Amino acid sequence: MSKSSTVSERQTPAGDVSISSGGLVIHSQNISLQTTERVELVDLTERIMGVVHTSRVREGLVSLASLHTTCAVFINENQSALHADIKEFLEATVARAGKWRHNDPEHSDCDRNNADAHLRAMLLGHNMTLQVTGGELVLGQWQRVLAAELDGPRIRLVRVQVQGIA
Amino acid sequence: MSKSSTVSERQTPAGDVSISSGGLVIHSQNISLQTTERVELVDLTERIMGVVHTSRVREGLVSLASLHTTCAVFINENQSALHADIKEFLEATVARAGKWRHNDPEHSDCDRNNADAHLRAMLLGHNMTLQVTGGELVLGQWQRVLAAELDGPRIRLVRVQVQGIA
Amino acid sequence: MSKSSTVSERQTPAGDVSISSGGLVIHSQNISLQTTERVELVDLTERIMGVVHTSRVREGLVSLASLHTTCAVFINENQSALHADIKEFLEATVARAGKWRHNDPEHSDCDRNNADAHLRAMLLGHNMTLQVTGGELVLGQWQRVLAAELDGPRIRLVRVQVQGIA
Numbered sequence: 001m002s003k004s005s006t007v008s009e010r011q012t013p014a015g016d017v018s019i020s021s022g023g024l025v026i027h028s029q030n031i032s033l034q035t036t037e038r039v040e041l042v043d044l045t046e047r048i049m050g051v052v053h054t055s056r057v058r059e060g061l062v063s064l065a066s067l068h069t070t071c072a073v074f075i076n077e078n079q080s081a082l083h084a085d086i087k088e089f090l091e092a093t094v095a096r097a098g099k100w101r102h103n104d105p106e107h108s109d110c111d112r113n114n115a116d117a118h119l120r121a122m123l124l125g126h127n128m129t130l131q132v133t134g135g136e137l138v139l140g141q142w143q144r145v146l147a148a149e150l151d152g153p154r155i156r157l158v159r160v161q162v163q164g165i166a
Numbered sequence: 167m168s169k170s171s172t173v174s175e176r177q178t179p180a181g182d183v184s185i186s187s188g189g190l191v192i193h194s195q196n197i198s199l200q201t202t203e204r205v206e207l208v209d210l211t212e213r214i215m216g217v218v219h220t221s222r223v224r225e226g227l228v229s230l231a232s233l234h235t236t237c238a239v240f241i242n243e244n245q246s247a248l249h250a251d252i253k254e255f256l257e258a259t260v261a262r263a264g265k266w267r268h269n270d271p272e273h274s275d276c277d278r279n280n281a282d283a284h285l286r287a288m289l290l291g292h293n294m295t296l297q298v299t300g301g302e303l304v305l306g307q308w309q310r311v312l313a314a315e316l317d318g319p320r321i322r323l324v325r326v327q328v329q330g331i332a
Numbered sequence: 333m334s335k336s337s338t339v340s341e342r343q344t345p346a347g348d349v350s351i352s353s354g355g356l357v358i359h360s361q362n363i364s365l366q367t368t369e370r371v372e373l374v375d376l377t378e379r380i381m382g383v384v385h386t387s388r389v390r391e392g393l394v395s396l397a398s399l400h401t402t403c404a405v406f407i408n409e410n411q412s413a414l415h416a417d418i419k420e421f422l423e424a425t426v427a428r429a430g431k432w433r434h435n436d437p438e439h440s441d442c443d444r445n446n447a448d449a450h451l452r453a454m455l456l457g458h459n460m461t462l463q464v465t466g467g468e469l470v471l472g473q474w475q476r477v478l479a480a481e482l483d484g485p486r487i488r489l490v491r492v493q494v495q496g497i498a
Contacts, residue, residue: 005411008377008471017465019391021355021497023187026391028465045174059185059192061229061295061329063393063463067472069409075292076284077235079171081267081274085281086288089260094421101413108413115417118408122418122456124288126407126475129295129393129461131229131327133183133194138325139174140233143292159470161463163393163496164329165187189353211340225351225358227395227461227495241458242450243401244338247433247440251447252454255426290454295461297395297493299349299360304491305340306399309458330495331353 003109014067014159018055020166027055028161035152039087042147043078044158048130049137051160058135060164064128067159070117070151072124078144090150094119117151124148132164169275180233180325184221186332193221194327201318205253208313209244210324214296215303217326224301226330230294233325236283236317238290244310256316260285283317290314298330335441346399346491350387352498359387360493362399367484371419374479375410376490380462381469383492390467392496396460399491402449402483404456410476422482426451449483456480464496 016029031047044064052062064073076082100115101107130145131138139145147158182195197213210230218228230239242248266281267273296311297304305311313324348361363379376396384394396405408414432447433439462477463470471477479490 001412003411003413005409005414005474006375006377006476007473008469008475009473010466010468010471012466012468014463014465014468014470017391019497021188022353023190024355024497026497028391028463043172045172059183059194061227061327061393063461065463065470067470067475069407069472069474074288075235076288077171079169079268079274079276080167081169081270081276082171082281082284084273085266085268085285089285093259093425100417102411102417104413107416108411110411110413115414118414119417119421122406122408125291125457127460127462128293129229130293131180131194131231131325133180133327134176134178136176136178136180137174138180138231138233139176140235140323141173141175142171142235143174143233144172157472159463161393161465165185165190165192187354189356209338211338225349225360227393227493240454241401242454245336245434245440245442246333247335247436247442248337248447248450250439251432251434251451255451259425291457294459295395296459297346297360297397297491299346299493300342300344302342302344302346303340304346304397304399305342306401306489307339307341308337308401309340309399310338331351331356331358 023165025057025166026163031158033156035149038152040149041083043144044147045144048145052137052162055162056166057162057164060132062130063161065159066126067157070121071156072121072148073128074124075143077142090120114151120150189331191223191332192329197324199322201315204318206315207249209310210313211310218303218328221328222332223328223330226298228296229327231325232292233323236287237322238287238314239294240290241309243308256286280317286316355497357389357498358495363490365488367481370484372481373415375476376479377476380477384469384494387494388498389464389494389496392464394462395493397491398458399489402453403488404453404480405460406456407475409474422452446483452482
C-alpha cells in the first residue's frame, strides 16, 4: 500500500470572483487567518457578515469552505469557558498521542504527526452553508461561526461564496 | 477572561420571505417546534416537504438552519429504538455531569448548565442543505430530517430556505 | 411503541435532470458505487469533478447527498494509513457489538444489526455542499471527497446537484 495521499490540483487557484447573470449574483472571496496555537477556535462571524455586505446579496446562501483537512468550520457559542470545554472534549475523544497509523513512518509519508487533527476535523466538518435574508446572515442570538484550528499555528484560508438575489 | 458570550444581532428578525428574479425563486419560512423533554428527536420531514411544495420550486436546494446553539438538525432513520440508541450514545460520548467550565459560575455567566448540549449539537450540526427535484425533497427511503432538542423543553425555530427554478 | 421506521416516499425517483432558467443552470445526476467491505472509504473526488465539468457551471455550488442512512459523505485526506485510523476511531467510538435497541428484535423490526452504522453516519454526515469556481471544484490541496460505507458491501447512490452560472 502506498504511504502517500492523493493531491487535489486546480488549474487556477480559487480566487475572488464576482459575477451575475439573470437575477443571480455570485460573490466569492477568501478569508485568511493566522492562528497562534496548535488547537484554537476563532470567531469568523464578523468577517463573514462583511463578505455578505460586500456581495450586496439580500436573499440567498453563504457557503463556507475550509481549504485544509485539519481546519474545520462549525457553529457554536463564542465563550472562553465553552471553548475550553470543546478543546477538552476533542482531546478526550481523539487522543493526540493515540497509536495512529498516519503518524507512523512505516505506513505514512506524512511527518506532521497530526492524525488527531484529521479525525477531529472530520467530527466538526469542513463545509457549512448558511442563509442570508434582508442582506444579513441568518444566525440565532448565541450562534457564531467558528473556525477550529486543529494543527496550528498556521495561516489558514476559508473560502466564502455568497449567492442569491441582490 | 470574560465569562460572557458574543451575541449575534440582526437589524430585523429573519422572517418569511418569497421573492424571484430572472429564473431564480427563493422562498423562506420559519418552522417552530415545542419540545417536551430535555433530549428529544423530532421528525421534521413532512413539514419541510410542505415548505418545498409551498415554494413551487421544482429543481433546487433546501437549506435548513437551527437558530439555536443547543438544537441540531441531521439525517437518520425515524424509529423509536434507534432514537433511544442515539440518546444513549450522546450521553455516553458527552456526559451531562462532566466537569465542564461552561457550567462553572467561576468561569461562565451561563446558568443553564448545558455544556453537554453545546457539545452534542456540535457533533450533529446546526445546518444542512438538501436537494429538491421534480418538486420533491431528495431523500433515501429510510432517510428522515430530524431535529435534536438537546436542552429542552423549549420552543425552537428552524429556518427553511428553498431556492431554485419553479 | 412501534418497532418500525418511517418511510420517505417520492412520487418519482430522483433521476438525472438538466435545466436552466434566466442565468441559472441546474444539473443533477446520481453516482453509483459498489462497495466490497462492511466499512470502507471510497474517494469520489474525480467523479464529482466529472459531474461539474458535464454541467458546464463555472461559478456555483455542488450539493452531495448520500441516499442511505448508513452511508456518509465527508472531506478528508485520501491515504491508506489515515483511512485505517478513521475506521479504528469509528469502532472505538461506536462499538459494533454495543447493546443497541435497534439490533434487538424486541424493540426493532430491522434485521440488519446495524445500529453502529447509523450512529457512525450521524457523526460524519449525509450531505455536503461544496463550491465551484472557474469551472472546477473548490478543494484544498489535501482535501478529497470521501464516501463512507458503514454497512456494506452494497450498491450505494450519491446524488450530485451542480447549480450556478455557466
